[in-house]
Amino acid sequence: MNADEKKRLAAQAALDFVVEDSILGIGTGSTVNHFIDLLAARKLRIRGAVSSSEASTERLRRHGIAVLDLNEIDDLPVYVDGADEADRDLRLIKGGGAALTREKIVAAVAQRFVCIADDSKLVEVLGRFPLPVEVIPMARAYVARELARLGGRAVWRTGTVTDNGNHVLDVHDLRIEDPVTLETQINQIAGVVTVGLFARRPADLLILAGDSGVTVLGQRD
Ligand code: 5RP
Numbered sequence: 001m002n003a004d005e006k007k008r009l010a011a012q013a014a015l016d017f018v019v020e021d022s023i024l025g026i027g028t029g030s031t032v033n034h035f036i037d038l039l040a041a042r043k044l045r046i047r048g049a050v051s052s053s054e055a056s057t058e059r060l061r062r063h064g065i066a067v068l069d070l071n072e073i074d075d076l077p078v079y080v081d082g083a084d085e086a087d088r089d090l091r092l093i094k095g096g097g098a099a100l101t102r103e104k105i106v107a108a109v110a111q112r113f114v115c116i117a118d119d120s121k122l123v124e125v126l127g128r129f130p131l132p133v134e135v136i137p138m139a140r141a142y143v144a145r146e147l148a149r150l151g152g153r154a155v156w157r158t159g160t161v162t163d164n165g166n167h168v169l170d171v172h173d174l175r176i177e178d179p180v181t182l183e184t185q186i187n188q189i190a191g192v193v194t195v196g197l198f199a200r201r202p203a204d205l206l207i208l209a210g211d212s213g214v215t216v217l218g219q220r221d
Contacts, residue, residue: 001210001211006120007116009209010116010117010118010208011035012038013216015038018080019077020046021045021046022075022076024050025081025106026052026079027056027079027103027106028051028097028099032081033059036063040065048065050068050073050076050106051106052105053099055099056099070109078111082116082117083121084129085128086115086123086203087123087126088122089202090204091126091179092197092198093126093132095131095133095168098132098157098162098163101134101166101193104201113203114205115205116209119208119210119215127176130172131174132157132169132171133154133186134162134168135169137166139190139192144169146189147171147186153172155169155170179199204219205219
């Protein structure tokens, strides 16, 4: 099975966790694209979606799924999103698709965060994937220097502007033994909008697809 087939398999397994007659949170990326397509094909009865990116919003609308403003919603039972890396405690690196800020907001609102990925994303220690950090453009160089003080080598993702009009730094050379502390430290740097570490609010379920099928980590109920 190739990586894309595994992504589709993980996305398919996540359909079991959709709560019908409620609003569904939808993330961003190629794995989530499979999920959106399968959700539409399965015709599960949902009241609509809140989306973490313009790209997912467009895909949802193409399928005829209503996309709602998060400000209008006070109850979001489930959020489904992918990840760039995950550890066994369901802490994640996200933001490879530059949607990390809206993803973190929707994950914060959701009661249950269901993460879907192919099994290559599972690591023992986070940090092999460069850690994305969304920054206010004028703070980019300053934030890069501060990240160097934390041991990382920040590289500007040139040509990328987030849906919020900001820049992204990808931080290399980190071995993230304590993701909660690092998330807190990076959050405190002036000019940082969001760090793509999801450790203070990890996933609740991690659906990993591999050659032998699907494995679910975390609390099912
Ligand atoms: C976007 C993300 C994605 O969830 C992450 O990049 C995984 O993407 P893919 O499903 O394409 O592997 O965080 O900002």
